[in-house]
Every structure is written in structure tokens, then in C-alpha cells.
Amino acid sequence: MYLVQSRHRPAARGITGLSEAVVDLSAVRDNVRTFRRRVGQNVMAVVKADAFGHGAVPVARAAVEAGAGWLGVAHADEALQLRAAGLRVPILCWLYDVSELVFLGDVEVDVSVSSVAELQRVVSTPSVHYVHLKLDTGLHRAGSAPDHWIELTRTAAHYEALGAVTVRGIWSHLSHGDSADAVQSTRQLQLLRTGVGLARRAGLRPDVVHLANSSGAVTLDAPDTDLMRIGAGLYGIDELGIGLRPAMRLVSKVAQVRRIRAGEGVSYGHDFVADRDTTVALVPMGYADGIPRVAAGRASVQCRGVRMPVAGRIAMDQFVVDAGDVAVEPGEPVTLFGDGSAGEPTAADWADWAGTIPHEIYCGIGNRVPRRYEEQR
Numbered sequence: 001m002y003l004v005q006s007r008h009r010p011a012a013r014g015i016t017g018l019s020e021a022v023v024d025l026s027a028v029r030d031n032v033r034t035f036r037r038r039v040g041q042n043v044m045a046v047v048k049a050d051a052f053g054h055g056a057v058p059v060a061r062a063a064v065e066a067g068a069g070w071l072g073v074a075h076a077d078e079a080l081q082l083r084a085a086g087l088r089v090p091i092l093c094w095l096y097d098v099s100e101l102v103f104l105g106d107v108e109v110d111v112s113v114s115s116v117a118e119l120q121r122v123v124s125t126p127s128v129h130y131v132h133l134k135l136d137t138g139l140h141r142a143g144s145a146p147d148h149w150i151e152l153t154r155t156a157a158h159y160e161a162l163g164a165v166t167v168r169g170i171w172s173h174l175s176h177g178d179s180a181d182a183v184q185s186t187r188q189l190q191l192l193r194t195g196v197g198l199a200r201r202a203g204l205r206p207d208v209v210h211l212a213n214s215s216g217a218v219t220l221d222a223p224d225t226d227l228m229r230i231g232a233g234l235y236g237i238d239e240l241g242i243g244l245r246p247a248m249r250l251v252s253k254v255a256q257v258r259r260i261r262a263g264e265g266v267s268y269g270h271d272f273v274a275d276r277d278t279t280v281a282l283v284p285m286g287y288a289d290g291i292p293r294v295a296a297g298r299a300s301v302q303c304r305g306v307r308m309p310v311a312g313r314i315a316m317d318q319f320v321v322d323a324g325d326v327a328v329e330p331g332e333p334v335t336l337f338g339d340g341s342a343g344e345p346t347a348a349d350w351a352d353w354a355g356t357i358p359h360e361i362y363c364g365i366g367n368r369v370p371r372r373y374e375e376q377r
């Protein structure tokens with residue numbers, strides 16, 4: 001049993017095509033459990049950007065099955081998609097337009113609030129009940145400046161007393177959350193604690209206080225927070241090596257095979273020129289599918305258990321690999337990345353080859369690559 005889902009097209013039932021991103025939902029469940037066991041806090045599964053390209057609804061369901069008590073998204077339509085799919089746990093949305101508030105309120109989505117002006121817009125949307133006040137503790141992106149925090153918490157307490165809104169959470173976001181060095185994170189935690197103290201003095205009694213992302217949850221000792229917002233870690237991006245399992249495998253099939261002679265060039269501009277007679281195999285994925293064009297010259301794929309380097313430029317829909325003298329046939333499976341256990345590249349390898357982070361590789365996998373869901377265990 002599996003589901004083929006493409007974000008902008010209806011699923012072409014029964015047609016798998018040449019390429020697919022196979023998502024192992026048991027890895028998502030294991031990763032949630034790894035965080036819960038290690039940190040002992042409730043998990044907000046961050047499924048923004050279509051769960052980093054893995055598919056928001058199936059990932060959210062798997063995370064909730066494994067005990068995640070909250071879901072987190074950036075955009076309003078992401079929250080609405082989860083509710084429409086029947087997910088009932090609390091959802092926090094942190095980047096929305098005023099015009100979207102009424103829809104969020106209608107399906108009981110919590111919203112982040114960083115200023116009195118934002119709070120007033122929420123209060124004038126009667127359907128919105130729950131807000132999380134956000135304090136800027138050093139990222140200097142969203143959040144209330146510390147100078148405005150007392151005014152914000154007092155105003156919120158005033159509206160709470162009127163029954164206009166409930167402050168369910170107080171939160172902040174780390175600036176060095178991807179680092180094992182907890183100095184800056186600890187400073188931010190101290191500021192958040194002060195902020196929570198001031199909020200209490202204003203009369204607020206938030207259910208949840210949350211600060212850490214995936215890596216922050218591991219590095220930061222914050223027993224007085226209640227939730228960790230886990231994004232990268234859900235998908236097996238293992239920044240601190242805590243034994244997470246990558247959930248996505250990107251596979252394709254060899255579309256064509258050709259023998260070329262020494263001295264012949266391959267793909268646009270002939271960046272690759274064969275130094276010997278060799279076999280080249282066409283892989284039908286390109287930068288429109290999220291294969292980073294800049295990775296040419298370093299990247300390789302796995303076919304027949306052998307690493308084959310990308311030969312020449314990566315085009316929009318296809319690229320070529322140098323198969324050497326391996327007897328590749330059209331239709332043979334090609335692994336672009338997986339968990340690395342069979343010697344195939346990982347998303348982290350592609351990130352290195354492209355000078356980026358695996359998050360961007362996963363999020364970039366294009367809409368025309370169907371997602372298929374499976375359970376390894």
C-alpha cells in the first residue's frame with residue numbers, strides 16, 4: 001500500500017514514472033522517539049515547506065503517531081492543509097498575513113504574536129483563541145524587542161482578562177541552533193526565562209514555553225521549557241550525530257546508455273571530455289527536480305552498486321554519468337541519495353557538493369518528483 005502524491009498535480013495513480021522520492025515514515029517515527037527519549041520533552045514536529053519536501057500530511061501523521069504533541073508550520077496554508085487532512089493536535093503558525101487570521105481561527109490554529117499591533121489584529125479576529133508571544137532573544141528576526149516585552153505581556157494579560165484571547169505559549173528561536181556550542185543558546189535561554197518571569201508578573205500563565213530547534217534540544221539544558229520544535233531532526237538531518245535515520249531516498253532509472261570514444265565531450269559546453277572510451281548513462285533528473293546544477297564536477301550517483309560520477313553539466317531535466325565499463329542497461333535503478341548504508345551518496349553529500357545544507361537539498365526536490373511512502377520497519 002502506498003500513496004503517490006505530487007504537490008501541484010493530482011496523483012497519477014499507478015504510474016511511478018522514472019524518478020521518485022521514497023519517504024520511509026518509520027524513520028520519521030524513530031527520529032521523534034529518539035528526541036523524546038534523549039530530551040524527555042514534548043515534540044512540536046515542524047512540517048513547514050511541505051515537511052522539508054517530504055510531504056507535510058504523511059510526515060505529520062507519522063510524527064503524531066510517534067508521540068509528537070504539536071505541529072509547527074511557517075505559513076497559514078500549511079496549517080490549513082494539516083487541519084483539512086484531519087490532524088487534530090495543536091498547531092502553531094508563525095508567518096501569516098492578517099487576511100489569513102480568520103481562516104486560522106476557524107480551524108483552531110495557534111498564532112505567533114510579536115508586537116502589540118499584531119496582538120490587536122488577532123483580538124479583532126474573534127475566531128482566533130490561542131497565541132504564543134514571541135520574544136526576540138538574539139536572532140533579531142521576528143519577536144518582540146526586549147524593550148517592548150513588558151508592554152506586550154501587559155496588553156496580552158488585559159485582553160486575556162476580557163476573554164478576547166488566551167496566551168497559550170511563550171517562545172523564542174535560537175540564532176546558533178545548528179551549533180554544538182551552547183554559549184549563545186544559553187544566553188538566549190536566560191533572556192527567555194526573564195521574559196517568562198515578566199509575563200507571569202503581568203498575570204499570564206502560559207501552558208508551554210519553547211525555545212530549542214533540533215540541535216538546540218540536544219545541546220541546551222532547559223528543563224523549564226516544555227516543547228522542542230523539531231524540524232531537521234525529523235527528516236534525519238543529524239547535525240550532532242545522535243543516531244537519526246534519513247527518511248528520504250531519491251531514486252531514478254537510467255533512461256539511455258551510450259558508448260563514447262576518448263576525446264568526445266558530454267552535455268552542454270562539453271565540460272566533460274572522455275579521457276578513454278567509456279559508457280555514459282543518462283539520468284532523467286535535473287535542476288528543475290532540485291538536482292543542484294552547481295554540484296556538477298563533484299557529484300556522483302550509485303548504479304549497480306557502483307559510484308558513477310556526473311559527467312558534464314546538469315541540465316534542467318537530465319544529466320549524464322560516466323559508467324566506465326560497467327554494463328549498464330536502460331531502466332536500471334539509480335540512487336541519487338539515500339541513508340548511505342549501501343555506499344550510496346547521502347543528501348549531506350549533495351549538500352557538500354553544492355556548498356549548501358541538506359535542508360536546502362530536501363526542500364528543493366521539485367514538484368514533478370512523486371513522493372512515495374513506505375515503512376522499512
Ligand SMILES: *Cc1c(COP(=O)(O)O)cnc(C)c1O
Binds near residue numbers: 048094177213
Ligand atoms: C524551521 C524552524 C524550526 C526547526 O528547526 P530545525 O533546526 O530544523 O529543527 C524551529 N523553529 C522555527 C521557528 C523554525 O522556523
